Amino acid sequence: MKMKVYVNDRRVYVLPGMKVKHALMRAGLLEEIKGSKKVYDEWGNEVGLDGALSEEVKIYIRTINNKL
Amino acid sequence: MFVLCVKSIADDTVMKRLNICFSIVLLFFLSASFCHGQSVQIRILHVNDFHGFAEPYKPLGSDEMVGGIANLAGRANELREKKPCLLLSAGDMIQGNNWANLSRGESVIELMNEMRFDAMVLGNHEFDFGQDVLIKRISEAKFPIVAANVEGLGQLKPYIIKNLEGVHVGIIGVVTEDVPISTHPRNVAGLKFMSPVDAVEKYIAELKKKADLIVVLSHIGYPVDRILAERVKGIDVVVGGHSHTKIEKPVKVGNTIIVQAWEHAKALGVLDLTVEDGKIVGFEGHLEEIRPKNDKEDKAASAIVQKYNEKVNAVLNERVGEAEMDLDGENVRRRETNLGDLIADIMRHASGVDVTIINGGEIRTSIKRGEIRVKDIYSVLPFDNYIVAIKLTGKQIRDALEHGVSAVEEEEGRFPQVSGLTFKYSPSDKRGSRVKEVLIAGKPMDSDWEYTVATNDFLAAGGDGYKAFGEAIKASRDFAIIGGMMKGEKVVYSDSGRWLRDAVVEYLKEMKGVAPTVEGRIIEIH
Numbered sequence: 001m002k003m004k005v006y007v008n009d010r011r012v013y014v015l016p017g018m019k020v021k022h023a024l025m026r027a028g029l030l031e032e033i034k035g036s037k038k039v040y041d042e043w044g045n046e047v048g049l050d051g052a053l054s055e056e057v058k059i060y061i062r063t064i065n066n067k068l
Numbered sequence: 069m070f071v072l073c074v075k076s077i078a079d080d081t082v083m084k085r086l087n088i089c090f091s092i093v094l095l096f097f098l099s100a101s102f103c104h105g106q107s108v109q110i111r112i113l114h115v116n117d118f119h120g121f122a123e124p125y126k127p128l129g130s131d132e133m134v135g136g137i138a139n140l141a142g143r144a145n146e147l148r149e150k151k152p153c154l155l156l157s158a159g160d161m162i163q164g165n166n167w168a169n170l171s172r173g174e175s176v177i178e179l180m181n182e183m184r185f186d187a188m189v190l191g192n193h194e195f196d197f198g199q200d201v202l203i204k205r206i207s208e209a210k211f212p213i214v215a216a217n218v219e220g221l222g223q224l225k226p227y228i229i230k231n232l233e234g235v236h237v238g239i240i241g242v243v244t245e246d247v248p249i250s251t252h253p254r255n256v257a258g259l260k261f262m263s264p265v266d267a268v269e270k271y272i273a274e275l276k277k278k279a280d281l282i283v284v285l286s287h288i289g290y291p292v293d294r295i296l297a298e299r300v301k302g303i304d305v306v307v308g309g310h311s312h313t314k315i316e317k318p319v320k321v322g323n324t325i326i327v328q329a330w331e332h333a334k335a336l337g338v339l340d341l342t343v344e345d346g347k348i349v350g351f352e353g354h355l356e357e358i359r360p361k362n363d364k365e366d367k368a369a370s371a372i373v374q375k376y377n378e379k380v381n382a383v384l385n386e387r388v389g390e391a392e393m394d395l396d397g398e399n400v401r402r403r404e405t406n407l408g409d410l411i412a413d414i415m416r417h418a419s420g421v422d423v424t425i426i427n428g429g430e431i432r433t434s435i436k437r438g439e440i441r442v443k444d445i446y447s448v449l450p451f452d453n454y455i456v457a458i459k460l461t462g463k464q465i466r467d468a469l470e471h472g473v474s475a476v477e478e479e480e481g482r483f484p485q486v487s488g489l490t491f492k493y494s495p496s497d498k499r500g501s502r503v504k505e506v507l508i509a510g511k512p513m514d515s516d517w518e519y520t521v522a523t524n525d526f527l528a529a530g531g532d533g534y535k536a537f538g539e540a541i542k543a544s545r546d547f548a549i550i551g552g553m554m555k556g557e558k559v560v561y562s563d564s565g566r567w568l569r570d571a572v573v574e575y576l577k578e579m580k581g582v583a584p585t586v587e588g589r590i591i592e593i594h
Contacts, residue, residue, distance in 0.1 A: 002544050013542045017250035017564040022529035026538060033129045048312030048331040052289050
């Protein structure tokens, strides 16, 4: 199965085994992490770029210390 | 017993017996009052998703050095002295960084033994070196490795029970069900992965008779941990991993406490529990962020890090083959090169597909004629990318090639290196209309026919602006594992546990010598 995940509420598709960084790439947002932004889950926890994804997961790119 | 003693009060002997009986009764009541009503403080220290990041490093987007396992071990030593303590790992320890990969995880297990871990759950990446290696690593571990939802690997335990100051802590392990589709299927042949929810429900019923507290050591990811906590009653604590989540304070879902300690030894999780009558009556937790401080290092852990650094250097210096000519990695962003051809050919060979398309930017340097060492390949392919193969139509291949040559003037990394196909393009034509004749296996490419195409996970995820692979993934329906290989409507190969550079090293070791030439796969016309 392909995996459906959401980056900043935008739906993207990745392969099983792919990680947070792949979802960001698919959404064209990986470059933003090189600046002052980080990735958070829908509960406001920071997640690593190598973090595993699961179906329907929602992740958000936010400026550091400006959580959900 | 007390009544019997009173009846026998007749002489000195009987008096002595009475004293003994009284003492026993007193001890009984004292013991009962200790167990009932007296609180016990225990501590759980936890790490997850270490992935062999033994030394401090700068994460993407950060200028600060973080992590360092010797510092984490030093802090763990300090914290475990304060209270009865467990040190737990929530998986994905032995694969990832070169420090782990080049000893196939042996370095990590030696380190964990030194750190006196109490238990670890298998993560999906623990399977990446295959079952023989995994069984060896389990045999080397001086701590139990738990996974209740894996059938077929007898070396695993579903759970263990630890006794901390009279508090019996049952620890059940669960790993993601997605292991078979996130590692190469050969690594999990013959194994069955059950639902974590079903496995925990099964063993919780068994453990409740034996344990005061139930801890699930989980490698299923924080979103799924929450579902587990909602669905299964009776879990006191979930110590999680897999999603690399930085849970700064413990989260409560229903009656279950959930913790997770980020990734790469950047944090040590600390959870303090107050237990009374076999129940948690209070908790406090936090993450200790780890920074390099030489005076706080655990010396024994540091020595193991250094020992395996030396081994890594020895492996990197190993000879893998011979280049009979210079291998060109300098011009990969503007034209076909013999090194681009070689790597693309190896990817096609490894995945057994029709065609390879990769980005020239994947290849970072050249190799001079002469001996090839492991470190040369690691310099050529420094990224942690792996091989993926997807079915693309002829039209999608053409679109990918058009994108690949669309910025040749700027020498961007998207310029393709290919195998199994040849094409002509005109850089003076308008972008999007540059690709001319495309041949696959010597025949004109059919726009409607589906071909199997190997690439790297970077392009498959849309890296360097490639969209064709993403369109195919979006259109894909389902996977099946057929004959030990992942087959699907569109995805035919994915080996996320083996970096491309390691596949190239293995190939070169088999071939001994290579002499690739530029074959006219990419022809510039005007």
